[in-house]
Amino acid sequence: MPYTKDQAKKKRDEEDKDDTKIIGFFCNWCTSTAADLAGTTRKEYPASIRPIRVMCTGTVDPVYVLDALVKGADGVWVSGCDLGECHYVNGNYKARRRIGIIKTILDVLGLDSGRVYLTWISASEGPQFAAWAKRITEEIAKKGRNPLADKLTT
Amino acid sequence: MARGVFKEYKGKELAQALQDLWRELLDRSVFKAILLPMEVEGGLVAPGLLTDPDRARESRALNPYMPVNTARVLQMMTKTMPPSESVAVVLRPCEARAVVELVKLKQVAQANLTVISIDCPGTYALEEYRKMLDGGKDPGTLLMERASQGDEDEQLRESCRICLYPRAPWADIRIGFLGLDYRRRFLIEALTESGEQVIRELAVEVADLPLKEREAFLEELRAKRKESEQRVFKDQQEHLRGADKLLTALSSCIGCHNCMTVCPVCYCKECFFKSPTFEMEADRYMGLAKKRGAARMPSDMLLFHVTRMAHMATSCVQCGMCEEACPMEVPVFRLFKAVSTQVQALFTYEPGRDLEEEIPVAAFREEELEKVQEPKI
Numbered sequence: 001m002p003y004t005k006d007q008a009k010k011k012r013d014e015e016d017k018d019d020t021k022i023i024g025f026f027c028n029w030c031t032s033t034a035a036d037l038a039g040t041t042r043k044e045y046p047a048s049i050r051p052i053r054v055m056c057t058g059t060v061d062p063v064y065v066l067d068a069l070v071k072g073a074d075g076v077w078v079s080g081c082d083l084g085e086c087h088y089v090n091g092n093y094k095a096r097r098r099i100g101i102i103k104t105i106l107d108v109l110g111l112d113s114g115r116v117y118l119t120w121i122s123a124s125e126g127p128q129f130a131a132w133a134k135r136i137t138e139e140i141a142k143k144g145r146n147p148l149a150d151k152l153t154t
Numbered sequence: 155m156a157r158g159v160f161k162e163y164k165g166k167e168l169a170q171a172l173q174d175l176w177r178e179l180l181d182r183s184v185f186k187a188i189l190l191p192m193e194v195e196g197g198l199v200a201p202g203l204l205t206d207p208d209r210a211r212e213s214r215a216l217n218p219y220m221p222v223n224t225a226r227v228l229q230m231m232t233k234t235m236p237p238s239e240s241v242a243v244v245l246r247p248c249e250a251r252a253v254v255e256l257v258k259l260k261q262v263a264q265a266n267l268t269v270i271s272i273d274c275p276g277t278y279a280l281e282e283y284r285k286m287l288d289g290g291k292d293p294g295t296l297l298m299e300r301a302s303q304g305d306e307d308e309q310l311r312e313s314c315r316i317c318l319y320p321r322a323p324w325a326d327i328r329i330g331f332l333g334l335d336y337r338r339r340f341l342i343e344a345l346t347e348s349g350e351q352v353i354r355e356l357a358v359e360v361a362d363l364p365l366k367e368r369e370a371f372l373e374e375l376r377a378k379r380k381e382s383e384q385r386v387f388k389d390q391q392e393h394l395r396g397a398d399k400l401l402t403a404l405s406s407c408i409g410c411h412n413c414m415t416v417c418p419v420c421y422c423k424e425c426f427f428k429s430p431t432f433e434m435e436a437d438r439y440m441g442l443a444k445k446r447g448a449a450r451m452p453s454d455m456l457l458f459h460v461t462r463m464a465h466m467a468t469s470c471v472q473c474g475m476c477e478e479a480c481p482m483e484v485p486v487f488r489l490f491k492a493v494s495t496q497v498q499a500l501f502t503y504e505p506g507r508d509l510e511e512e513i514p515v516a517a518f519r520e521e522e523l524e525k526v527q528e529p530k531i
Contacts, residue, residue: 009447062461062464062465063426063457063461063464066457066460066461066464067457067461070454070456070457070460071442071445072445072446082530083520084520090518093518093519093520094515094518096518096522096523096526096527097501097514097515097517097518097523098464098515099526099527100500100501100523100526101464101467101468101497101500101514101515102464103526104467104493104496104497104500105460105463105464105467105493105497107496108390108395108492108493108496109394109395109400109460109489109493110395110396110397110399110400111396111397111400117528118526118527118528119527119528120527120530128530128531131531132528132531147397147398148397148456149446150446150447151397151401151446152446152448152449152450153401153404153405153450153455153456154442154449154450154453154454154455154456154457
């Protein structure tokens with residue numbers, strides 16, 4: 001049986017309540033492996049992170065980050081190998097410049113650049129991954145919902 | 155000190171003296187063609203590729219109207235194959251700066267191309283320019299008189315009123331009249347070896363010229379414009395900042411992509427927003443709508459503008475063509491001006507300054523942007 005309008009809204013509200021959504025772009029070689037390690041060593045971290053594995057942070061086109069924010073994600077977390085340790089030599093340096101551009105744009109437009117995070121977490125740093133996941137979730141939960149999330153315009 | 159010559163012209167107007175220069179350059183076969191503003195049918199001005207010296211009379215390098223950024227034209231012209239004969243292109247500073255960016259982005263081929271930039275006191279929007287023409291005035295002469303007295307015309311396009319580059323930072327040859335006795339002579343300045351060669355082919359010797367007065371004049375103009383620029387930034391911060399105000403500003407956007415089409419440094423050969431990525435099944439729109447209860451269609455309006463910023467803010471020359479082309483009065487120029495100024499400051503990068511300066515997204519430093527990343531824990 002389909003939901004009535006009120007039921008559908010209620011269900012949506014329930015789903016959304018307290019459910020901070022953070023889109024993670026993690027590089028294949030370091031942070032994704034660290035996330036695995038956090039899991040296999042049973043480190044707990046919040047379910048708010050929606051990880052997307054990319055080959056390198058250098059492949060994260062600004063449009064992915066911006067699309068996530070415009071479509072209502074509460075935060076975006078880009079993470080890769082430590083500087084100088086990139087599997088593709090310098091992809092993470094390039095990523096840093098791109099994130100720098102994105103954060104500047106968001107600042108000027110008043111769209112809260114604090115919702116975008118850039119960290120370097122190497123493959124062995126499972127505990128650090130879990131710690132960052134907690135910290136980022138807490139900080140973003142404190143900010144509240146992304147004001148773009150319920151706008152008509154995307 | 156500058157390398158160049160003064161061209162004296164008695165009993166002539168500057169506009170006429172410039173036409174004579176183009177004629178001479180073609181007559182002497184220094185160039186086989188010159189791309190420059192010409193009067194088109196009906197009296198407006200548009201870029202024209204001039205090959206016949208006798209038609210140099212139809213050129214209008216000084217007319218303060220800019221229908222397109224000519225860097226766009228050059229991109230189109232040299233995309234398939236650069237010219238096999240020597241071509242000169244006469245550009246306003248914002249156009250010359252855009253050409254520098256497009257050369258770096260490998261979208262304009264420099265082979266057989268000589269860039270001649272010309273001082274620019276500013277340009278008018280179409281409506282204003284037409285009004286002046288219909289009133290029987292010569293907008294070029296009027297503006298020149300005002301500008302030479304250091305007087306700013308409030309009717310100029312906003313991007314021109316706050317433009318910090320009335321003189322191009324780079325060109326092969328720079329033609330100057332601001333801060334000089336423009337009723338008597340103008341300056342031909344060589345900035346590159348090939349530029350000097352061109353001047354020599356006019357059978358004149360290049361000399362070192364002191365230009366103290368001109369420098370002082372330009373410095374003063376820049377200071378004045380900088381003040382106006384600050385006012386525009388303040389207005390952006392007050393009226394266009396934050397999710398609600400930003401969306402209000404973009405609310406009239408119809409997604410025509412005119413701003414992208416005319417942008418000289420929107421460099422992608424095929425725009426992402428015209429790619430199959432955005433040919434979505436109806437169900438994807440449904441998903442978008444269900445998520446928020448209702449979604450404006452077509453979707454991705456805000457995304458288009460912010461992504462365009464992320465792609466070209468480092469190279470934006472702030473020519474304001476985007477806003478001229480906008481049929482819906484979206485304040486695109488103010489938004490892009492504010493954003494690109496900050497993005498360029500982040501990398502202390504000045505688009506159009508130097509061909510050797512690397513485009514920020516194509517380079518990196520090991521020690522930089524500490525604030526962008528989180529510390530290690």
